[in-house]
Amino acid sequence: xxxxxxxxxxxxxxxxxxxxxxxxxxxxxxxxxxxxxxxxxxxxxxxxxxxxxxxxxxxxxxxxxxxxxxxxxxxxxxxxxxxxxxxxxxxxxxxxxxxxxxxxxxxxxxxxxxxxxxxxxxxxxxxxxxxxxxx
Amino acid sequence: xxxxxxxxxxxxxxxxxxxxxxxxxxxxxxxxxxxxxxxxxxxxxxxxxxxxxxxxxxxxxxxxxxxxxxxxxxxxxxxxxxxxxxxxxxxxxxxxxxxxxxxxxxxxxxxxxxxxxxxxxxxxxxxxxxxxxxxxxxxxxxxxxxxxxxxxxxxxxxxxxxxxxxxxxxxxxxxxxxxxxxxxxxxxxxxxxxxxxxxxxxxxxxxxxxxxxxxxxxxxxxxxxxxxxxxxxxxxxxxxxxxxxxxxxxxxxxxxxxxxxxxxxxxxxxxxxxxxxxxxxxxxxxxxxxxxxxxxxxxxxxx
Numbered sequence: 001x002x003x004x005x006x007x008x009x010x011x012x013x014x015x016x017x018x019x020x021x022x023x024x025x026x027x028x029x030x031x032x033x034x035x036x037x038x039x040x041x042x043x044x045x046x047x048x049x050x051x052x053x054x055x056x057x058x059x060x061x062x063x064x065x066x067x068x069x070x071x072x073x074x075x076x077x078x079x080x081x082x083x084x085x086x087x088x089x090x091x092x093x094x095x096x097x098x099x100x101x102x103x104x105x106x107x108x109x110x111x112x113x114x115x116x117x118x119x120x121x122x123x124x125x126x127x128x129x130x131x132x133x134x135x
Numbered sequence: 136x137x138x139x140x141x142x143x144x145x146x147x148x149x150x151x152x153x154x155x156x157x158x159x160x161x162x163x164x165x166x167x168x169x170x171x172x173x174x175x176x177x178x179x180x181x182x183x184x185x186x187x188x189x190x191x192x193x194x195x196x197x198x199x200x201x202x203x204x205x206x207x208x209x210x211x212x213x214x215x216x217x218x219x220x221x222x223x224x225x226x227x228x229x230x231x232x233x234x235x236x237x238x239x240x241x242x243x244x245x246x247x248x249x250x251x252x253x254x255x256x257x258x259x260x261x262x263x264x265x266x267x268x269x270x271x272x273x274x275x276x277x278x279x280x281x282x283x284x285x286x287x288x289x290x291x292x293x294x295x296x297x298x299x300x301x302x303x304x305x306x307x308x309x310x311x312x313x314x315x316x317x318x319x320x321x322x323x324x325x326x327x328x329x330x331x332x333x334x335x336x337x338x339x340x341x342x343x344x345x346x347x348x349x350x351x352x353x354x355x356x357x358x359x360x361x362x363x364x365x366x367x368x369x370x371x372x373x374x375x376x377x378x379x380x381x382x383x384x385x386x387x388x389x390x391x392x393x394x395x396x397x398x399x400x401x402x403x404x405x406x407x408x409x410x411x412x413x414x415x416x417x418x419x420x421x422x423x424x425x426x427x428x429x430x431x432x433x434x435x436x437x438x
Contacts, residue, residue, distance in 0.1 A: 091419065093264035104246065105242075105243060105244050105264045106243065106244050106245055106326055107241075107243040107245040107246045107248070107249050107263075108245070109224070110243055111223050111224070111243075111249055113224055120331070121334075127331055128245070128246070129245070130244065130245020130248050131264070131266055132329070133244075133331075134333040
């Protein structure tokens, strides 16, 4: 299967196979602004299989949250068909309105407030800002 | 120590130096309460109790009155605009227009944090669900410090409902910062300390038997099973009598053991323990008022 390259935009590579649609969902982008391709189960020498997302004509996309879904993914920025920046994702220190607190005793269950989680340790545990529960 | 304008929501909102500063101030107040009888004159405390309270609310009110200040507030949500569906954020914005400092108890975990985010006046968490109760911790630590003259190097047993016990969570988080403190957590499997509290301790063990754990303890912190936090009454009934401390069990305990309880007690400490010199749970309450006097004065910049 052939996927054409993009001239300007963002490529998210090395996404764990099967997670591409979830990653796209977390990006929360306006899909009408440019061309979006989610390529699934691409052969990879490193991982066996991987997913790739190509976002043509997108610049300012908040990719920090992606570390939460798949911190092994790589984000590549393309300008005039050249790679201008490549970043490895890490677990974000803080995520807002991405995870939801499931603790029925948490204030988020009754008050209209953003759902905020903080990274609690290097293993990737997150805790609710309000009640300290895990998501 | 400069705590003017700060909120106290969680135990780690105070540094160890600030906590020790509050204890030192509380000891000065204990020694000469008349010197502090007017330090908060002209100041108004709002007490916002969305959940029942006897000791905490009255001790805050007594503390403010003994500092020369005055008190307004409500003691049940039905008598506030919460009954009309007003958000917590809007309520605290209103209160901040009237009072100089507020103390709040709420059944939801994190409620005090939300209130503080919307409060222009210092806000004190007097209990947010089963999460934290930092002023009970100040009470507990001051009681121990006053009696033992130290907080380092103690073996502290916590017994009962360690899952929903907000006083337990706060006490562990604050106590774990002192050197050489060892925790013995005594609870049924269903009521173990939550993971986020365990992460604060350097040295702890979890056991099921109170009698076995007693001989090594310097402090025993008993708690009641928190009926109001259970969604299922059957679970509460099954667990409520898990631990009962009585005079017979205390025979193997140290002679200088301190038995504390945040109160109210249900049946987890038999009344035959009340006259034992190691029972501190009634004396503890007076320390609660003094440390709350110190806290109110400090947050109002009057210390």
